[in-house]
Amino acid sequence: MRAFLFLLSFLLVAQILPAQDDSLMIRKIADEILQNSKAYENLRVLTKQIGGRLAGSPGMVKAEAWGAKTMKESGAANTWLQECMVPHWVRGGKDEASAEYDNGKKIKKTLDIVALGNSIGTGPKGLKAQVVEVKSFADLEEKKDQVKGKIVFYNYKFNPNFVKTFNAYSDAVKYRGQGPSQAARYGAVGVIVRSMSHSTDNNPHTGSTRYDSAYPKLPAVAIGLKDADELSTLLKTKPVSVSLKTNGHFLPDTIGHNVIGELKGSTYPDEIITIGGHLDSWDNCEGAHDDGTGCVQTMEILRSLVALGYQPKRTIRFVLFANEENGLRGGTKYAAEAKAKNEKHVFALESDAGGFTPRGFGFTVSDAQFQKILSWKPLLEPYGASDLTRDGGGADIGPLNRTFGTPVAELNPDSQRYFDIHHSRNDVFENVNKRELELGAVNMAALIYLVDKYGL
Amino acid sequence: MRAFLFLLSFLLVAQILPAQDDSLMIRKIADEILQNSKAYENLRVLTKQIGGRLAGSPGMVKAEAWGAKTMKESGAANTWLQECMVPHWVRGGKDEASAEYDNGKKIKKTLDIVALGNSIGTGPKGLKAQVVEVKSFADLEEKKDQVKGKIVFYNYKFNPNFVKTFNAYSDAVKYRGQGPSQAARYGAVGVIVRSMSHSTDNNPHTGSTRYDSAYPKLPAVAIGLKDADELSTLLKTKPVSVSLKTNGHFLPDTIGHNVIGELKGSTYPDEIITIGGHLDSWDNCEGAHDDGTGCVQTMEILRSLVALGYQPKRTIRFVLFANEENGLRGGTKYAAEAKAKNEKHVFALESDAGGFTPRGFGFTVSDAQFQKILSWKPLLEPYGASDLTRDGGGADIGPLNRTFGTPVAELNPDSQRYFDIHHSRNDVFENVNKRELELGAVNMAALIYLVDKYGL
Numbered sequence: 001m002r003a004f005l006f007l008l009s010f011l012l013v014a015q016i017l018p019a020q021d022d023s024l025m026i027r028k029i030a031d032e033i034l035q036n037s038k039a040y041e042n043l044r045v046l047t048k049q050i051g052g053r054l055a056g057s058p059g060m061v062k063a064e065a066w067g068a069k070t071m072k073e074s075g076a077a078n079t080w081l082q083e084c085m086v087p088h089w090v091r092g093g094k095d096e097a098s099a100e101y102d103n104g105k106k107i108k109k110t111l112d113i114v115a116l117g118n119s120i121g122t123g124p125k126g127l128k129a130q131v132v133e134v135k136s137f138a139d140l141e142e143k144k145d146q147v148k149g150k151i152v153f154y155n156y157k158f159n160p161n162f163v164k165t166f167n168a169y170s171d172a173v174k175y176r177g178q179g180p181s182q183a184a185r186y187g188a189v190g191v192i193v194r195s196m197s198h199s200t201d202n203n204p205h206t207g208s209t210r211y212d213s214a215y216p217k218l219p220a221v222a223i224g225l226k227d228a229d230e231l232s233t234l235l236k237t238k239p240v241s242v243s244l245k246t247n248g249h250f251l252p253d254t255i256g257h258n259v260i261g262e263l264k265g266s267t268y269p270d271e272i273i274t275i276g277g278h279l280d281s282w283d284n285c286e287g288a289h290d291d292g293t294g295c296v297q298t299m300e301i302l303r304s305l306v307a308l309g310y311q312p313k314r315t316i317r318f319v320l321f322a323n324e325e326n327g328l329r330g331g332t333k334y335a336a337e338a339k340a341k342n343e344k345h346v347f348a349l350e351s352d353a354g355g356f357t358p359r360g361f362g363f364t365v366s367d368a369q370f371q372k373i374l375s376w377k378p379l380l381e382p383y384g385a386s387d388l389t390r391d392g393g394g395a396d397i398g399p400l401n402r403t404f405g406t407p408v409a410e411l412n413p414d415s416q417r418y419f420d421i422h423h424s425r426n427d428v429f430e431n432v433n434k435r436e437l438e439l440g441a442v443n444m445a446a447l448i449y450l451v452d453k454y455g456l
Numbered sequence: 457m458r459a460f461l462f463l464l465s466f467l468l469v470a471q472i473l474p475a476q477d478d479s480l481m482i483r484k485i486a487d488e489i490l491q492n493s494k495a496y497e498n499l500r501v502l503t504k505q506i507g508g509r510l511a512g513s514p515g516m517v518k519a520e521a522w523g524a525k526t527m528k529e530s531g532a533a534n535t536w537l538q539e540c541m542v543p544h545w546v547r548g549g550k551d552e553a554s555a556e557y558d559n560g561k562k563i564k565k566t567l568d569i570v571a572l573g574n575s576i577g578t579g580p581k582g583l584k585a586q587v588v589e590v591k592s593f594a595d596l597e598e599k600k601d602q603v604k605g606k607i608v609f610y611n612y613k614f615n616p617n618f619v620k621t622f623n624a625y626s627d628a629v630k631y632r633g634q635g636p637s638q639a640a641r642y643g644a645v646g647v648i649v650r651s652m653s654h655s656t657d658n659n660p661h662t663g664s665t666r667y668d669s670a671y672p673k674l675p676a677v678a679i680g681l682k683d684a685d686e687l688s689t690l691l692k693t694k695p696v697s698v699s700l701k702t703n704g705h706f707l708p709d710t711i712g713h714n715v716i717g718e719l720k721g722s723t724y725p726d727e728i729i730t731i732g733g734h735l736d737s738w739d740n741c742e743g744a745h746d747d748g749t750g751c752v753q754t755m756e757i758l759r760s761l762v763a764l765g766y767q768p769k770r771t772i773r774f775v776l777f778a779n780e781e782n783g784l785r786g787g788t789k790y791a792a793e794a795k796a797k798n799e800k801h802v803f804a805l806e807s808d809a810g811g812f813t814p815r816g817f818g819f820t821v822s823d824a825q826f827q828k829i830l831s832w833k834p835l836l837e838p839y840g841a842s843d844l845t846r847d848g849g850g851a852d853i854g855p856l857n858r859t860f861g862t863p864v865a866e867l868n869p870d871s872q873r874y875f876d877i878h879h880s881r882n883d884v885f886e887n888v889n890k891r892e893l894e895l896g897a898v899n900m901a902a903l904i905y906l907v908d909k910y911g912l
Contacts (some may be wrong), residue, residue, distance in 0.1 A: 163490075
């Protein structure tokens with residue numbers, strides 16, 4: 001009996017003590033970040049001194065140099081640039097649009113637009129055509145005989161009933177991605193897409209479109225919500241013509257880089273954990289939430305672990321990925337080189353959903369791995385990321401998952417404000433909250449600490 | 457066995473069907489609010505057309521008229537004003553301050569200050585004295601022989617290690633509340649308090665102070681964080697004098713009103729459920745998050761229930777309370793009249809922690825009541841308010857709880873941004889997000905629906 005009690009107490013202590021240790025260690029990480037974080041100041045420099053940094057742009061080059069320097073300053077034992085070819089789309093000039101209609105006398109109204117990423121331009125003379133509004137692809141099918149020679153206006157509303165706004169985005173983004181080619185199929189000459197946003201302003205939101213090679217490429221723009229509503233109201237009673245002038249085009253692919261920092265593992269140096277965000281951004285904004293915050297959180301985790309003298313068991317890589325927005329070449333290259341070098345990637349975590357208050361993590365992992373992760377929930381709860389779900393991973397680490405089956409995860413911050421600013425001129429430093437940004441880093445660091453210590 | 461299975465299936469259905477009904481009803485409420493809410497537009501009118509509305513001010517009078525009108529428009533069956541006497545503190549003029557020190561030559565620097573609510577003014581000639589910085593009340597004790605004739609500067613930092621910022625506020629607010637009298641005790645002539653905020657700007661934050669009648673009343677102001685840090689740095693090397701001019705004083709108590717709307721219960725009309733926020737705000741801001749959002753959420757719940765044709769079983773009262781900020785006379789009067797009329801108050805819910813994304817509710821209820829509430833958690837989770845805790849209730853409904861033992865609750869929104877703007881000139885409409893505001897109303901409406909249907 002005494003031996004049994006001894007064994008029992010030993011087992012209990014073995015169960016409880018590590019949890020207490022972990023709780024204390026995570027509290028230390030949190031205090032370090034909440035007191036001494038460099039994330040906000042790093043973000044200020046990235047957004048205000050560099051700004052937009054689309055693949056191939058001068059901003060990209062500056063951002064890579066800044067990233068390598070900041071990675072070293074954050075305490076990386078090794079820092080290097082991993083070269084990859086990136087697409088080089090340029091806006092090529094100012095996007096311009098106006099709507100014309102007859103209201104007794106001719107009225108001409110400027111529209112606030114932004115060309116979709118990867119779209120072709122109208123040419124210097126621009127394009128003018130009548131507008132046909134469609135509410136959906138099904139609606140386009142019904143109106144397919146009316147769109148020849150016209151500009152198709154996809155006025156699909158970002159659905160407010162989805163509580164998590166990323167679900168509204170998944171629901172609506174097909175009109176930006178496939179809309180131009182679907183309209184081209186029926187002879188349209190241009191496309192206007194209602195911005196994917198709940199915002200109360202009129203800023204247009206860009207993002208990649210993807211042409212289907214079976215159809216002609218059409219100039220395509222996004223329009224702000226107020227303009228979209230006004231255009232729709234006008235179209236109920238009268239024909240409206242829209243003039244578009246856009247100048248987008250591709251230059252030859254150029255050289256970009258993933259920026260990588262590393263802390264070598266002490267016990268399992270061959271097992272690699274990756275944390276990252278993407279360094280590129282659209283050109284019409286500062287790329288603050290998308291994804292400056294993911295980059296500075298990544299380096300803040302590095303800084304805090306080094307500041308605390310933490311010696312990881314596994315090798316941890318901190319990666320600022322190139323070209324997420326319009327090509328994913330950085331993430332693709334990272335996985336390809338890992339495969340070529342036969343690296344062992346045991347976990348990857350991305351932050352690319354904004355620097356807002358963390359609510360949880362989404363995981364693409366096995367059942368057993370998820371059970372293990374769920375056992376850590378009490379350790380994460382005090383810091384906010386308690387909603388642990390089985391979905392997601394993040395674009396840049398997707399190739400790792402597809403190549404190796406690496407378990408992947410993403411930080412899920414509160415999503416209400418994200419699509420107010422996403423890919424619009426409002427995605428600026430001023431819209432990032434210092435503490436929300438830092439709490440994201442705290443929760444990510446806690447998860448990385450647990451994966452490093454216990455494996456998955 | 458068959459009878460047993462029948463009974464089992466009956467029990468299962470009895471368990472599941474209401475939950476399904478509730479889930480559907482809450483989804484309907486959410487859709488109604490997320491699609492058709494008037495909360496954001498109502499808030500715009502309150503903040504932009506009325507603005508600050510401290511008890512006794514012209515803004516208070518306008519806000520009460522607006523509240524009664526909006527309550528009717530939102531569908532209240534009965535609307536009335538409940539009279540109460542309110543204190544009438546006025547700022548009385550512009551708060552001014554400057555710091556002077558000798559840096560080889562004399563330097564004079566303007567400080568951004570705001571007089572604390574309920575504080576006395578310096579008189580038209582102002583007050584000038586050397587500053588003694590203290591970090592805490594313990595530090596004041598150590599320096600008690602140095603503060604006679606001086607201005608005491610409470611430079612207690614809002615603690616970043618508290619993940620929930622209301623805990624940092626509870627920790628720090630004593631310096632605003634008790635600081636002036638504690639300094640007066642040792643002969644100080646004025647007080648400067650570091651603002652209770654994590655903000656990255658320099659805006660000063662006001663709020664009530666409470667004089668202890670045992671000591672002289674001192675003029676007292678709050679200072680922005682950048683000025684506080686700079687003043688502290690200066691004081692490390694040289695004496696600094698500060699000139700203060702404030703003009704605060706009390707006018708005689710005047711008449712204010714709680715604005716009350718009601719939906720009569722169909723089954724238990726005598727059982728009253730109260731939902732509310734407070735209509736008053738500080739005078740140095742628009743009172744958007746504090747507590748315009750609580751007011752418009754309250755009326756949005758009313759509007760949505762009426763729009764859906766919901767017939768409550770119990771009587772639901774929608775209350776815009778008077779004078780929360782510097783007297784609590786509205787909440788006190790509401791409970792006193794309830795007692796005088798021998799009303800039966802079965803539940804009360806307040807929203808007074810900002811219009812940010814809802815994270816949960818805090819309850820002051822019995823064990824049995826809390827277990828019942830916990831059983832509703834799966835119904836609230838899809839809308840975000842899943843963190844159900846046993847603390848809190850809200851200032852205005854506190855008197856109900858103390859008078860009748862009424863179970864009370866408060867909405868707990870995400871707290872990270874609240875103290876950036878709380879009681880400062882930044883508490884304006886532009887800092888409220890439409891969807892976050894609406895989701896607060898959704899979760900409150902869901903909880904009210906459940907309490908109305910099942911009781912507590």
